[in-house]
Amino acid sequence: MTMPDFAIGKKHDESRQGEAFVSDAPVTRPPLKKFYIESYGCQMNFADSEVVASILQEKGFGFTRHFEEADMIFLNTCSIREKAELTVRKRLTEFRKVKKYNPGLLVGVLGCMAERLKSKFIEEEKLVDLVVGPDAYRTLPGLIEEAESGQKGVNVLLSREETYSDISPIRLNSNGVTAFVSIMRGCNNMCSFCVVPFTRGRERSRDPESILNECNILFEEGYREVTLLGQNVDSYSWQKSPETEMVSFAELLEKVAQISPLLRVRFSTSHPKDITDEVLYTMGKYENICKYIHLPVQSGSTRILQMMNRTYTREWYLSKVNRIRELLPGCGISTDVITGFCTETEEDHTETLSLMEYCEYDLAYMFFYSERPGTLAARRFTDDVAEEVKKRRLQEVVALHRLQSLKSMQKEIGKTLKVLIEGNSKKSDHHWSGRSDNNKVVVFPKSETLQKGDYANVIIESCTAGTLIGKLKI
Ligand code: SAM
Ligand code: SF4
Numbered sequence: 075m076t077m078p079d080f081a082i083g084k085k086h087d088e089s090r091q092g093e094a095f096v097s098d099a100p101v102t103r104p105p106l107k108k109f110y111i112e113s114y115g116c117q118m119n120f121a122d123s124e125v126v127a128s129i130l131q132e133k134g135f136g137f138t139r140h141f142e143e144a145d146m147i148f149l150n151t152c153s154i155r156e157k158a159e160l161t162v163r164k165r166l167t168e169f170r171k172v173k174k175y176n177p178g179l180l181v182g183v184l185g186c187m188a189e190r191l192k193s194k195f196i197e198e199e200k201l202v203d204l205v206v207g208p209d210a211y212r213t214l215p216g217l218i219e220e221a222e223s224g225q226k227g228v229n230v231l232l233s234r235e236e237t238y239s240d241i242s243p244i245r246l247n248s249n250g251v252t253a254f255v256s257i258m259r260g261c262n263n264m265c266s267f268c269v270v271p272f273t274r275g276r277e278r279s280r281d282p283e284s285i286l287n288e289c290n291i292l293f294e295e296g297y298r299e300v301t302l303l304g305q306n307v308d309s310y311s312w313q314k315s316p317e318t319e320m321v322s323f324a325e326l327l328e329k330v331a332q333i334s335p336l337l338r339v340r341f342s343t344s345h346p347k348d349i350t351d352e353v354l355y356t357m358g359k360y361e362n363i364c365k366y367i368h369l370p371v372q373s374g375s376t377r378i379l380q381m382m383n384r385t386y387t388r389e390w391y392l393s394k395v396n397r398i399r400e401l402l403p404g405c406g407i408s409t410d411v412i413t414g415f416c417t418e419t420e421e422d423h424t425e426t427l428s429l430m431e432y433c434e435y436d437l438a439y440m441f442f443y444s445e446r447p448g449t450l451a452a453r454r455f456t457d458d459v460a461e462e463v464k465k466r467r468l469q470e471v472v473a474l475h476r477l478q479s480l481k482s483m484q485k486e487i488g489k490t491l492k493v494l495i496e497g498n499s500k501k502s503d504h505h506w507s508g509r510s511d512n513n514k515v516v517v518f519p520k521s522e523t524l525q526k527g528d529y530a531n532v533i534i535e536s537c538t539a540g541t542l543i544g545k546l547k548i
Contacts, residue, residue: 092165093120093247094139106134110144111246114162115152117303117342118274119185121254123150124243126184126211131244133215141172146180146218148204151187153269155444159187163199170201180221182206182214186273189230190448196226208259208274209233232260232275239284242291251496251527253297257285257326258304263345265372266383266450267415267443270305277305279312282321282329289330289337298494298527299338300330307341308348324352331360336529338494340513342368346394347386354401365402366436366513369394370410374429375422378415383450388429395433406482406512408437411471414464415443416455423467430474436482436512438475442468476539483514483537490547491516493532495524506530516542 092112109130113123126148127137141147147169152158166181173179182204183195189207196202203221206214207230217227237259245253261270262277289300304310310323323341330339339360344353344367357363369391373379376387398405411426430438442464445457491510499505499517506524507517518532524546532544 092161094141107136107145108138108143109135109146109148110138110141111148111150112165113150114158115150115154115186117254117301118256118259118305119150119152120246121243121256121303122185122208122211124246124254125238125241125256126150126214127244127246128241129211129214135215137246141169145178146182146204147172148182148184151183151185153186153190153273153446155441156446157444162187166199166201173201180204180218182218182221182227184208184211186269189232189273190269192230193226193228196228203227205230207232209236211238212236234276234278237278237280237284239280242288249497249526250296251494252299252301253292254303255285255288255292255300256280256304257302257307258310261305262309263306263385264383264450266381266454267372267412267446269446269449272448274305277309279304279310281314282312282326285326286329286333289333293333293337296527298336298529299340302327302330302339302341304341305343306345306348308344308350308353322352324350324356327353327363328356328360331356331363335362338362338364338511340364340366344369346371346391347384349394351397351401354398357405358402364511364513365404366406366408366511367398368408368410369398370439371426371429371433372410372412373415373418373422374426375418378418378422381417381451381455382412382415388425392429392432404512406436406514407433408439408513409433409435410439411441413440413442413467413471414459416451416457416459418443418459418467423470426471427474430471430478434478434482435475436514437479438471440468440471440475480537480539483539483542486510486514486534486542487537488534490531490533491542491544493518493530495526495528495530497526510542514542515540516544518544518546521546 094112111123113120138144149162151162169181180203181201183202184206185208188205195205204217204227209232210229213229221227258279260275260277264271308323312321346369371391445452493508493516495506495508499507505517506520510516516532524530531547533547534542534544536543
């Protein structure tokens with residue numbers, strides 16, 4: 075188990091951190107130069123790397139999965155917790171060795187850390203040639219030229235408009251079945267612990283036409299699941315002009331679901347204050363909208379929630395969970411929890427545990443509080459919970475969640491679940507691996523009639539903490 079900064083599941087997948095990207099896209103001409111890109115952090119960052127790859131490929135650059143043969147190395151970084159930044163700094167020192175035998179090599183830092191540290195990066199990490207924030211990727215080819223001529227390329231301007239809507243991302247490390255589609259960028263929420271509003275700028279929604287176009291193309295290419303991504307998808311809102319009608323998230327969701335009943339639709343993340351009944355009704359109306367909601371709570375104590383500026387209370391959150399259970403019985407619910415936020419007492423912590431007991435989450439991403447410079451909390455409050463207390467509370471939260479997630483898996487035994495096949499199981503080429511509607515990994519023996527991207531009805535016979543094991547229903 076990765077402790078204490080614990081994160082499991084698909085949203086912030088520990089196993090994908092630092093993943094080097096490769097693509098199956100056909101290469102039409104020999105590349106001018108080769109780039110290598112590694113991604114850290116949330117799904118939005120992984121999706122952004124696909125936009126970066128598209129911008130670079132358009133300019134004639136080609137990707138490589140081996141940094142030793144690259145002309146430029148990019149790290150798409152995350153600032154959400156201190157540990158994420160330390161990982162990137164460590165990785166940069168490894169590239170120092172490569173630069174020794176390849177002095178022409180360019181090293182670029184992209185994403186949230188670039189935005190947070192700006193040109194300080196170039197001063198502090200002597201090795202870095204390019205620093206490019208999340209809204210400046212279109213300028214990357216120009217910045218590469220500058221860097222090649224010996225200047226340092228920096229662009230960390232944040233934009234109020236940029237959504238990269240006209241760029242078709244190159245699917246990297248894709249299984250050819252599931253894909254992420256960004257529907258908005260930035261965040262206006264200002265949760266006091268969070269660095270995202272500072273590194274990713276103001277919230278802006280992407281033109282629904284371009285989203286639908288991207289999803290349609292994915293479906294035609296054989297993809298069978300799209301996950302609509304945003305920091306706060308329920309506040310998605312698009313209006314072409316003052317005369318035209320506003321498109322809400324529920325309407326967008328419906329339009330994507332209507333592409334084909336064979337295309338599964340997921341979304342992440344929902345802020346408890348914004349998710350509406352309209353969204354829940356839309357989910358209920360379409361079989362292909364997966365019944366799974368990521369609804370981060372952060373804390374079970376209303377006092378702490380207020381200090382976090384989450385703008386809801388414990389009771390409000392619980393009423394949302396009740397509403398989901400009422401309108402969408404069996405819907406999976408996952409969450410994010412932070413332990414040891416400023417002033418958190420044992421009583422507050424107990425409230426988090428009791429809220430978790432009530433909600434019986436299927437999946438949880440759990441962290442101890444990491445103060446981020448410049449955030450509201452860093453400016454207003456003292457980070458006064460001792461590190462060992464934060465970690466002990468995290469362990470308690472993790473232990474409870476483990477019990478609950480095992481229970482949630484065991485509940486599926488005996489049921490028949492519709493599974494979208496994503497590929498071979500990690501452990502055996504004789505087994506398929508896929509996910510159920512409510513986002514559980516299901517493994518079952520292959521049959522010749524099925525292939526990747528097909529749906530299968532699987533009878534669940536047993537489970538581990540992370541996987542359901544079954545057999546095909548004939
Ligand atoms: N927009 C999403 C939301 O509001 O739920 C969350 C986005 S953030 C990338 C993912 C999670 O990281 C948060 O929900 C929170 O639990 C965690 N996180 C953010 N800032 C943190 C901090 N300073 N210390 C520890 N965990 C943090
Ligand atoms: Fe950060 Fe809050 Fe925005 Fe999520 S909603 S990205 S936690 S500020």
